[in-house]
Amino acid sequence: MCGIVGYIGDGNGARRIIIDGLKRLEYRGYDSAGIALAADGRLAVEKSVGRIANLEALLASSPIDSHAGIGHTRWATHGAPSRENAHPHTNGDGSIAIVHNGIIENYAELKEMLIAKHGVSFRSETDSEVAAHLIGLFYEGDLFAAVNRAARELRGAYSICAMAAAEPDRIVAIRKDAPLIAGLGENCNFLASDIPALLKYARTIYLIENNETVLITRNEISIFNERAERVKRDVFHVTWDADAAEKGGYDHFMRKEIFEQPAGVAETLNRRLDENGGIRLDGISLTKRDLERIERIYIVACGTASHAGLAGKFAIERFARIPTEVDIASEFRYREPYINDRTLFICISQSGETLDTLAALREAKSRGARVLSVVNVVGSSVARESDDVFYTWAGPEIAVASTKAFTTQLICMYLLALYMGRTLGTLPDGEYERVLSELRQMPDRLSALLEDEPKLREIAKKIYKNERVFFIGRGNDVGVALEGSLKLKEISYIHSFAIAAGELKHGTIALIEQDSLVIALATQDRLFEKLLSNIEEVKARGARVIGLAKAGNREIEKQSDEVIYIPACADEVTPILAVVPLQLLAYHVAKLRGCDIDKPKNLAKAVTVE
Numbered sequence: 001m002c003g004i005v006g007y008i009g010d011g012n013g014a015r016r017i018i019i020d021g022l023k024r025l026e027y028r029g030y031d032s033a034g035i036a037l038a039a040d041g042r043l044a045v046e047k048s049v050g051r052i053a054n055l056e057a058l059l060a061s062s063p064i065d066s067h068a069g070i071g072h073t074r075w076a077t078h079g080a081p082s083r084e085n086a087h088p089h090t091n092g093d094g095s096i097a098i099v100h101n102g103i104i105e106n107y108a109e110l111k112e113m114l115i116a117k118h119g120v121s122f123r124s125e126t127d128s129e130v131a132a133h134l135i136g137l138f139y140e141g142d143l144f145a146a147v148n149r150a151a152r153e154l155r156g157a158y159s160i161c162a163m164a165a166a167e168p169d170r171i172v173a174i175r176k177d178a179p180l181i182a183g184l185g186e187n188c189n190f191l192a193s194d195i196p197a198l199l200k201y202a203r204t205i206y207l208i209e210n211n212e213t214v215l216i217t218r219n220e221i222s223i224f225n226e227r228a229e230r231v232k233r234d235v236f237h238v239t240w241d242a243d244a245a246e247k248g249g250y251d252h253f254m255r256k257e258i259f260e261q262p263a264g265v266a267e268t269l270n271r272r273l274d275e276n277g278g279i280r281l282d283g284i285s286l287t288k289r290d291l292e293r294i295e296r297i298y299i300v301a302c303g304t305a306s307h308a309g310l311a312g313k314f315a316i317e318r319f320a321r322i323p324t325e326v327d328i329a330s331e332f333r334y335r336e337p338y339i340n341d342r343t344l345f346i347c348i349s350q351s352g353e354t355l356d357t358l359a360a361l362r363e364a365k366s367r368g369a370r371v372l373s374v375v376n377v378v379g380s381s382v383a384r385e386s387d388d389v390f391y392t393w394a395g396p397e398i399a400v401a402s403t404k405a406f407t408t409q410l411i412c413m414y415l416l417a418l419y420m421g422r423t424l425g426t427l428p429d430g431e432y433e434r435v436l437s438e439l440r441q442m443p444d445r446l447s448a449l450l451e452d453e454p455k456l457r458e459i460a461k462k463i464y465k466n467e468r469v470f471f472i473g474r475g476n477d478v479g480v481a482l483e484g485s486l487k488l489k490e491i492s493y494i495h496s497f498a499i500a501a502g503e504l505k506h507g508t509i510a511l512i513e514q515d516s517l518v519i520a521l522a523t524q525d526r527l528f529e530k531l532l533s534n535i536e537e538v539k540a541r542g543a544r545v546i547g548l549a550k551a552g553n554r555e556i557e558k559q560s561d562e563v564i565y566i567p568a569c570a571d572e573v574t575p576i577l578a579v580v581p582l583q584l585l586a587y588h589v590a591k592l593r594g595c596d597i598d599k600p601k602n603l604a605k606a607v608t609v610e
């Protein structure tokens with residue numbers, strides 16, 4: 001993620017327009033921001049940590065403005081959120097400035113080459129800074145040529161916007177696998193990573209495609225292909241309002257984020273799979289010796305993240321044969337857990353700022369445990385205080401109800417468990433390959449599953465007036481039942497309750513009566529028949545049942561009033577798929593009930609209080 005904006009026009013005013021645009025892109029990243037303005041033959045760069053408002057406050061005391069500039073709002077990937085790591089980045093003498101969205105995969109080797117061969121000194125820990133130096137290196141008075149030449153050296157995904165002090169009347173941008181648009185204004189033109197940035201000023205847009213370069217001046221937008229030939233592109237007229245545009249046309253961030261899951265899962269996998277398809281844990285030191293020393297693992301988290309921990313426990317115990325406990329962070333620190341230097345403490349957190357999780361982490365650390373965290377926000381407190389960090393690559397999650405963070409956390413837990421099992425020799429090669437291949441298929445399977453949304457909307461219409469819902473499941477389905485129930489209650493305010501299906505008859509079944517609604521998760525082949533018996537138990541008491549099973553397991557249709565299918569897959573990895581229909585169901589139920597989906601009452605995105 002990250003948002004970029006470029007503007008060039010008449011007279012002064014670039015500063016305000018760029019800041020306006022960045023504010024509209026804050027949903028793409030908000031840990032630091034910066035701007036470069038062409039002023040008096042140089043590029044004036046200002047940056048600050050935190051939200052765009054901080055940058056705006058900083059600029060308030062500066063007289064600098066311009067007719068042209070570029071701006072950036074950052075979602076940290078390489079290097080913590082800091083002023084140095086914020087964009088724009090410049091080359092050595094500050095004559096070239098760039099903003100970048102995406103990841104330059106070969107930045108480490110480029111950095112090494114730039115230092116060794118050209119004596120470049122780097123000011124940040126980012127991957128992006130190499131682009132500024134490379135463009136500077138190839139610059140001979142023609143920014144367009146220098147950007148294209150530099151791009152030949154880059155691998156990865158990027159949109160880069162560049163300016164040269166010597167050419168204040170042009171901005172050049174290039175795109176490969178990261179979004180970029182150009183907007184046509186009146187006596188001015190724009191570049192941006194997304195439409196909301198420029199909607200206030202321009203509604204006529206060019207969508208830039210991969211491997212294209214765009215050159216904007218005040219009067220013209222020119223698009224070129226890889227061979228530097230001019231490309232003719234039809235314009236796109238935007239009819240949405242700014243709010244809708246920020247959500248990419250989705251009604252709510254939650255639905256957008258549900259639909260971003262195939263991409264987030266693919267990204268989280270790609271970051272950790274090497275060319276041969278093996279798992280690489282760069283930056284995480286877990287040798288065979290380290291793993292052999294571990295006596296016990298605690299997975300500690302809150303809410304949705306703790307549900308991801310349950311799948312992690314199943315996977316670690318099954319693949320790596322290490323005793324693993326899942327604990328909720330608010331309880332963990334007060335129960336004197338058995339911890340020593342042979343304990344591995346894994347904490348999972350989307351925000352990395354949840355106070356209970358952070359406190360549990362500190363408690364574990366103070367007692368000698370080694371801490372590995374699974375975190376989405378780079379540079380967050382949990383990430384900073386952990387010995388090792390396994391990042392999820394979900395991108396910013398804006399909706400309070402967590403969706404894409406959960407599925408990417410699951411991917412991290414599976415990769416960790418597989419890695420541990422293989423390293424320890426507890427998981428035969430064939431099994432390792434089998435599960436890994438299942439994970440690799442997840443982005444496509446998730447995309448296929450999301451196509452079932454119309455069916456879930458129809459089911460939502462039938463159930464949204466229920467005031468009570470039970471979720472049941474066994475094995476790997478228990479954690480998903482808990483998560484499905486949490487999603488439903490937090491955004492629709494329906495009283496929902498999840499329980500391991502085998503536990504029903506030990507008390508809770510007393511609540512089942514005529515027309516009670518039960519959502520029964522039956523994705524585990526091993527436990528399928530047992531779950532069918534549990535469905536029988538609630539049916540016998542008059543319950544209405546929505547079954548959730550793998551495609552092909554049609555036996556469940558006989559006992560259920562409705563059935564939701566997920567693509568067939570191995571029992572071990574079903575949570576990645578099974579949660580998605582439950583997210584969509586919760587979403588549509590909440591929508592039909594007229595709830596404020598992205599900001600449910602009483603809840604906050606990051607819980608930084610105990």
Ligand code: F6R
Nearest residue numbers: 303304305349350351354401402
């Ligand atoms: C529910 C939800 C919460 C969070 C929990 C932990 O949809 O989002 O249950 O999962 O507050 O937050 P993080 O993961 O930021 O530590």
